[in-house]
Amino acid sequence: MKIIVRADSTECGAAAYEIFAKGIKNGAKVLGLATGSTPLPLYKEMIKSNLNFDNLTSVNLDEYVGLPVDNDQSYHYFMQENLFNKKPFKKTYVPDGIKAVDDPEGVSREYDQIIKDNPIDIQLLGIGRNGHIAFNEPGTPFDSLTHEVKLTDNTIKANSRFFASIDDVPKSAICMGIANIMSAKKIVLLAFGENKAAAVKKMIEGPVTEEVPASVLQKHPDVTVILDQAAAAELDDKYKN
Numbered sequence: 001m002k003i004i005v006r007a008d009s010t011e012c013g014a015a016a017y018e019i020f021a022k023g024i025k026n027g028a029k030v031l032g033l034a035t036g037s038t039p040l041p042l043y044k045e046m047i048k049s050n051l052n053f054d055n056l057t058s059v060n061l062d063e064y065v066g067l068p069v070d071n072d073q074s075y076h077y078f079m080q081e082n083l084f085n086k087k088p089f090k091k092t093y094v095p096d097g098i099k100a101v102d103d104p105e106g107v108s109r110e111y112d113q114i115i116k117d118n119p120i121d122i123q124l125l126g127i128g129r130n131g132h133i134a135f136n137e138p139g140t141p142f143d144s145l146t147h148e149v150k151l152t153d154n155t156i157k158a159n160s161r162f163f164a165s166i167d168d169v170p171k172s173a174i175c176m177g178i179a180n181i182m183s184a185k186k187i188v189l190l191a192f193g194e195n196k197a198a199a200v201k202k203m204i205e206g207p208v209t210e211e212v213p214a215s216v217l218q219k220h221p222d223v224t225v226i227l228d229q230a231a232a233a234e235l236d237d238k239y240k241n
C-alpha cells in the first residue's frame with residue numbers, strides 16, 4: 001500500500017485528483033465512484049478541472065434500498081448533485097434501489113454483470129469507522145459479490161446525520177461485494193478526521209481479517225491511501241511520509 005499524508009481534506013482531494021487525472025490521461029475508461037462526505041474534495045477538484053468525462057463510464061459502490069432516484073438522500077441524487085450534473089459521463093451506473101425492494105438478488109446479479117462488462121480501472125473508496133468499505137460490514141466474506149446488506153445500528157446512526165430523523169434512514173442497501181472492489185485495477189482510499197484513525201490503523205497495520213473489511217486492501221497490488229493528519233494520527237511513523 002502506498003500511503004500519502006496531507007495537511008487537510010482539501011489537499012487530500014488534490015492528491016487524489018492527480019492520481020485520477022493521470023489514470024484518465026493514461027487510458028482509464030471506467031471509474032468506480034463512492035458517496036459519503038469523503039469523496040467531496042476530490043469531486044470538487046474534478047469539477048473545477050478541464051478534464052473531460054464524456055468518454056468515461058462510472059460504476060458506483062452502493063445504493064439504499066427503497067429510495068427513489070429523486071430522493072435527496074439517495075446515492076443516485078448525491079452523484080447527480082455532486083458530480084454528474086457538472087461533469088457528464090458517457091454512462092453512469094448506480095444500483096437500482098427501488099427494483100431492489102422486491103428483487104435484491106436480481107439487481108445484484110445485474111450489477112455484477114455491469115461490473116464484468118465495465119472492468120473498473122480506478123476505484124475510489126472511503127472507510128467506515130468500523131473499517132467497512134462501501135456497505136460491506138465486518139464479517140462480510142472477502143469473496144462476496146454484489147448483495148443486499150442489512151445496515152448495522154452503528155452505520156444507521158452514523159448516516160442519520162444526513163436524514164431528518166434516524167427512522168428515515170433505510171435499513172438496507174445494495175452494495176458491491178469485496179471481490180468486486182478487489183477486481184479494480186487501481187484503488188484509491190481517502191479518510192479524514194480523528195474518528196477514522198482507529199479504522200485506518202487496523203486497515204494498514206492490522207491482520208488481514210474479515211472483521212476489518214478494509215484490511216483486505218493489503219492484498220491488492222495497487223492501492224493508494226490518502227489521509228489527513230487526524231486520520232493518520234494513530235499510524236506507526238514508518239507508514240507516514
Ligand code: GLP
Pocket residue numbers: 034035036037038039061062125126127128129133134135155
Ligand atoms: C457509508 C458509505 C461508505 C462510506 C462511509 C463513510 O457507509 N456507504 O461508502 O465510505 O459511509 O462515510 P463518510 O465518507 O461520510 O465518512
